[in-house]
Amino acid sequence: MTRTRALLAEAGLIVLAALDAVFNQPTAYWDIGVVVLAVGALLFHRRWPVPVFVLTLPALVLVGSVVATLFALYAVAVRYSHRVLLVACGLVAAVGYVFPGLEFSYSRTDMVLTVIYATMTAAAPIFFGRLVHAQRELALRLADIRAAREHERVLDAQAILAAERNQLAREMHDVVSHQVSLIAVQAGAMGVSTRDPELKAAADNVRKLSVDTLDELRHMVNLLRASGSHTTGLTPQPTLSDLDRLVAGSGIETTMTGAAPEGIDTAVQRTIYRTIQEALTNVRKHAPGSTATVDISHDDTDLTVTVTNTPPTRPTLALPSAHHGLVGIRERAALLGGTVRATPTSDGGFRLELRLPRTNGRR
Numbered sequence: 278m279t280r281t282r283a284l285l286a287e288a289g290l291i292v293l294a295a296l297d298a299v300f301n302q303p304t305a306y307w308d309i310g311v312v313v314l315a316v317g318a319l320l321f322h323r324r325w326p327v328p329v330f331v332l333t334l335p336a337l338v339l340v341g342s343v344v345a346t347l348f349a350l351y352a353v354a355v356r357y358s359h360r361v362l363l364v365a366c367g368l369v370a371a372v373g374y375v376f377p378g379l380e381f382s383y384s385r386t387d388m389v390l391t392v393i394y395a396t397m398t399a400a401a402p403i404f405f406g407r408l409v410h411a412q413r414e415l416a417l418r419l420a421d422i423r424a425a426r427e428h429e430r431v432l433d434a435q436a437i438l439a440a441e442r443n444q445l446a447r448e449m450h451d452v453v454s455h456q457v458s459l460i461a462v463q464a465g466a467m468g469v470s471t472r473d474p475e476l477k478a479a480a481d482n483v484r485k486l487s488v489d490t491l492d493e494l495r496h497m498v499n500l501l502r503a504s505g506s507h508t509t510g511l512t513p514q515p516t517l518s519d520l521d522r523l524v525a526g527s528g529i530e531t532t533m534t535g536a537a538p539e540g541i542d543t544a545v546q547r548t549i550y551r552t553i554q555e556a557l558t559n560v561r562k563h564a565p566g567s568t569a570t571v572d573i574s575h576d577d578t579d580l581t582v583t584v585t586n587t588p589p590t591r592p593t594l595a596l597p598s599a600h601h602g603l604v605g606i607r608e609r610a611a612l613l614g615g616t617v618r619a620t621p622t623s624d625g626g627f628r629l630e631l632r633l634p635r636t637n638g639r640r
Contacts (some may be wrong), residue, residue, distance in 0.1 A: 291348070293317045311335035315345040322352040330366060337373040346370055347402045354406025363403050370399040409593040444608075461487035521555065524571070528588075535573040537580065538635075545633060548609045549573070549582050552617070555606050556629040557586035564627065566590030580633045581615040588625035606631070 315336035318329045330349035336342040350370050354363055374395040409541055461484050468480035515523070517537055524531045537549065560569050569586040607617045615633035620630050 300539060311339055319345060322349055326352040326356045334373050351402035354403045355410050358489050367403050371395040374398060402451040436445045457464055515550045516543060518593040521553055529557055529560055531571060533571045538575050552582055552606045553584055560586045563587040572575045578635055580635055582631040584629045586626050
């Protein structure tokens with residue numbers, strides 16, 4: 278619809294230019310020729326605006342046909358942004374407007390007014406053309422901005438969905454699988470300890486259903502994590518047996534004391550591993566040259582992991598950090614009913630303490 282209106286407006290201007298040429302009453306053959314050339318050239322103002330402008334100048338000078346030249350000048354201003362070109366075309370149009378009247382005896386005042394009027398007449402289509410050009414550029418920029426915002430909105434929605442899927446997958450894998458594992462283990466123990474055939478068959482059936490449920494649950498977790506990221510499967514999850522390799526590869530002089538109780542769930546082991554990993558990573562980033570102590574202790578109610586480091590002995594580099602690691606281990610601990618505390622020590626070091634209830638670690 279907008280393009281149709283633009284074409285109709287341009288057609289109207291071409292008709293107006295033809296009427297303007299007729300009203301100037303060209304009589305000589307060359308006058309009629311330059312008028313026809315000027316009006317005909319306007320048909321190509323979109324493709325070749327500058328040559329069209331040049332072809333309208335003879336009609337302006339010889340006949341005084343102004344509309345064709347102004348229309349061509351507007352087309353030049355819409356297409357080009359070069360100031361020198363626009364000023365030059367404007368000056369040529371103004372001189373061409375004044376030239377037909379030079380043969381008359383004007384007074385100085387009339388001459389000044391004519392020059393001012395010619396300058397304003399030539400400047401008007403240039404300014405209007407630049408306005409139209411700016412409007413079109415603004416429309417394109419707004420369209421780009423809308424497209425960029427829509428793209429950002431889609432990315433944000435995908436990121437939120439991926440975060441929710443990962444959180445759901447973590448909860449299913451770390452919490453639900455833990456409970457189902459307990460059911461399977463207890464059902465297996467019941468089937469071994471009982472002599473009642475019916476009870477043994479029921480226990481075996483419960484164990485089989487629990488194992489099948491675990492398989493289905495792992496498949497669902499795979500699907501959730503694959504749809505929420507570029508990976509297609511679960512990577513091997515670390516356990517307490519990987520702690521020695523973690524400490525050895527940390528590049529930090531670390532002393533380990535204590536031990537975790539036997540038989541704790543893999544979700545608890547992962548949480549302990551990730552907590553120690555995050556603590557050693559922070560020591561390496563924020564306390565270069567320091568030493569660390571990892572202590573794992575437990576009693577009847579709680580399992581506690583404490584990572585303490587000494588003050589740095591080398592200059593600390595200001596590395597960027599969004600504290601996402603601490604947030605992640607706090608979330609892991611909360612899923613198991615535990616807490617995480619991170620506090621500086623009195624000697625300038627730092628202490629990270631993970632406390633988990635033993636009820637989540639027993640089999």
